[in-house]
Structures are given as structure tokens and as C-alpha cells.
Amino acid sequence: MNNTLSVYLAIAAMALVTFACRSGGYLLFSRITPSPWLRRALAYLPGCIFIAYVVPALMSGPPQNWGGAAATMATMALSRNVGLSIAAGVIALFVIDGAAGFF
Amino acid sequence: MQVPVIFTQAGFWRGVKRALPLVGGLSPFGFVVGLITQHHGLSLAQCMAMNAFVYAGASELVALANWTHPAPILAAAFAALVVNLRFALMGPVLAPWFAGIKPLPRYASLAMLVDHSWAISVTDMRNGGHDFGLYVGISVPLWLGWMAATTAGFLSANTLNLPPNHPLFFGALSAFVALLVPLWRGKSDILPWLVAAGVAVFMAHAVPHTSWYIVSGAISGCITGALLETKRHE
Numbered sequence: 001m002n003n004t005l006s007v008y009l010a011i012a013a014m015a016l017v018t019f020a021c022r023s024g025g026y027l028l029f030s031r032i033t034p035s036p037w038l039r040r041a042l043a044y045l046p047g048c049i050f051i052a053y054v055v056p057a058l059m060s061g062p063p064q065n066w067g068g069a070a071a072t073m074a075t076m077a078l079s080r081n082v083g084l085s086i087a088a089g090v091i092a093l094f095v096i097d098g099a100a101g102f103f
Numbered sequence: 104m105q106v107p108v109i110f111t112q113a114g115f116w117r118g119v120k121r122a123l124p125l126v127g128g129l130s131p132f133g134f135v136v137g138l139i140t141q142h143h144g145l146s147l148a149q150c151m152a153m154n155a156f157v158y159a160g161a162s163e164l165v166a167l168a169n170w171t172h173p174a175p176i177l178a179a180a181f182a183a184l185v186v187n188l189r190f191a192l193m194g195p196v197l198a199p200w201f202a203g204i205k206p207l208p209r210y211a212s213l214a215m216l217v218d219h220s221w222a223i224s225v226t227d228m229r230n231g232g233h234d235f236g237l238y239v240g241i242s243v244p245l246w247l248g249w250m251a252a253t254t255a256g257f258l259s260a261n262t263l264n265l266p267p268n269h270p271l272f273f274g275a276l277s278a279f280v281a282l283l284v285p286l287w288r289g290k291s292d293i294l295p296w297l298v299a300a301g302v303a304v305f306m307a308h309a310v311p312h313t314s315w316y317i318v319s320g321a322i323s324g325c326i327t328g329a330l331l332e333t334k335r336h337e
Contacts, residue, residue, distance in 0.1 A: 012156075015157045045196055090271060093270035
């Protein structure tokens with residue numbers, strides 16, 4: 001197959017599948033009436049989905065990332081400011097890396 | 104939940120304000136995606152098409168890691184499926200908002216769904232918010248920022264080379280950590296979160312390079328929470 005065409009077909013396939021993921025869950029749930037139990041379970045989803053993303057990502061990265069995450073969390077808990085919290089995490093990593101280089 | 108969903112300009116601008124720091128936090132990640140796209144021999148137009156229409160960085164990285172010439176159509180689609188399956192869990196939670204708007208903008212909005220716009224909107228919805236302008240206000244700058252960051256990464260692939268463990272790249276993970284904090288609702292979250300994290304860590308080792316670990320971790324945590332609540336009500 002033509003190389004350029006195959007790249008665009010792959011991109012189109014990825015875009016289609018991704019849109020199906022984004023809209024599919026909503027479509028499914030708008031057609032059924034979720035039971036009270038299911039609705040209770042869904043209420044736990046936001047926290048669980050993010051913790052399920054964050055913890056393995058931290059465990060597979062370098063150990064200093066835990067320091068950065070702690071700085072981000074503490075800043076977020078105190079300020080509720082996302083931008084400040086991201087900056088605090090990145091700055092903490094610069095500081096930890098700098099300190100590690102110093103010793 | 105019976106309050107009708109509205110769309111105000113004030114809500115839109117409130118969303119834009121919330122999105123700007125995320126654009127900053129995510130741009131190093133987008134930059135890396137752009138760099139890697141160039142390394143795999145895609146053209147600038149192909150890089151922009153992928154980021155505009157797939158618009159899911161993690162799945163793009165997984166697909167690109169296994170890229171071939173000609174492009175692996177089925178493998179790329181499968182990578183998109185397994186990494187982006189988590190989006191299917193997000194739509195239903197925001198259903199009260201999506202259901203309140205017309206079909207065309209609804210599906211356009213679903214197409215722009217990402218973890219960050221979702222987390223902020225869910226937090227707002229839980230606090231009684233019902234202004235869909237907020238969601239759109241977050242989504243538009245995030246998409247524009249993503250396009251700018253990935254394109255910049257692509258264009259500077261030959262001149263700039265940051266080490267992969269550069270602290271700036273922590274910005275993407277840091278954004279997720281920050282968004283996690285307001286999702287905490289109290290003591291009843293402890294056990295579900297622990298189960299979600301434990302299952303996710305196990306599955307991430309068992310089935311790497313997919314998002315099954317996120318999906319299975321999240322579902323396990325939800326089941327734990329619902330079971331605990333049912334038990335408490337009895």
C-alpha cells in the first residue's frame with residue numbers, strides 16, 4: 001500500500017476508535033437506566049480513575065517523582081490552584097535533582 | 104441533577120481561566136509527542152492530523168512505539184482502543200451535562216473529552232454547577248495548546264534534545280496529581296482508592312502499554328465503594 005495513504009488510514013482508524021471510546025460510554029448509559037447501585041459505584045469513578053493512573057505512573061518513574069508529587073499535592077490542598085501546584089511539583093524536582101547533584 | 108443545564112459566556116471564560124495552567128503543565132508532554140512523531144518519519148501534516156483528530160497523547164505514543172512503514176492500521180487502532188477505553192467510563196459521569204445540550208454540540212464536546220476537562224467539570228458538577236460553558240471553556244484552550252505544543256515539538260525535533268528525565272516532563276504527571284486532590288470526598292474514599300491503586304499497579308505490570316490497568320483499577324475501586332456503602336445502609 002502507498003505509504004502516505006497508510007499513515008492517513010491509520011490516523012483515521014485511531015481517531016474513529018478514540019471517538020467511539022469517548023462517546024460510547026455516554027451513549028450506552030443514556031439508553032439504560034442505571035440502577036441505584038450502579039449510580040453509587042459511578043460516584044466513586046472520578047477519584048478511582050485518577051488514582052489508578054497516578055500511582056502506577058509514579059511507581060514506574062524515578063523515585064524523585066514522589067517528592068514532586070508530594071509538593072504538588074500539598075500545594076493543591078492548601079491553594080486549590082492547579083497552575084501553582086504543577087509549578088510546585090516541577091520546581092521541587094529541579095531542587096531535588098540539584099541537591100542530588102550537589103552531594 | 105434536575106437543574107437545567109445552561110451555557111453562559113461567564114462560564115466559558117471561567118473554564119478558559121481554569122485551563123490555562125493546564126496548558127502550561129501539559130505542553131512539555133505535547134512537545135515530546137511531537138518530537139517522537141517526527142522521529143518515526145511522519146510529515147508535519149500527518150503529525151497535526153493525528154493530534155487534531157485522535158487528540159489522546161498516551162495512545163499516540165503507544166501506537167508510534169510500534170510504528171512501521173507502511174503504517175500499521177490495525178495495530179494503531181488497537182492501541183487507541185486499549186489506551187483510550189478509560190474515556191468510555193468518563194462520559195456517563197458527566198451525562199447530566201451532555202444530556203442537557205443539542206446532539207451536534209454534544210458529540211463535538213464528547214470528541215474533545217480529555218481527563219483534565221472531565222476532572223474539573225465533575226468537581227464543578229458535584230458542587231452544584233450546571234453551566235456547560237465551563238466544559239467548553241476548558242476544552243478549547245486545551246486543544247489549541249495541545250496543537251501548539253505538539254507542532255512545536257515536531258518542528259524542533261532536529262535542533263533541541265532534552266533528556267527524557269528532565270524535570271519539565273514531570274509537568275504532565277503533576278497535572279494529574281493536582282486534579283486528584285479535589286476529587287477526594289472524605290474517609291469513605293480511603294478503601295476504594297487503595298483498591299483502585301493496588302489493582303492498577305498489579306495490572307500495569309501484568310498488561311503493560313495499555314490502559315487496562317486504569318480501567319480495571321477504577322472499576323475495582325468503584326465496586327469496593329458501592330459494596331461498602333450498601334453494607335453501611337443495611
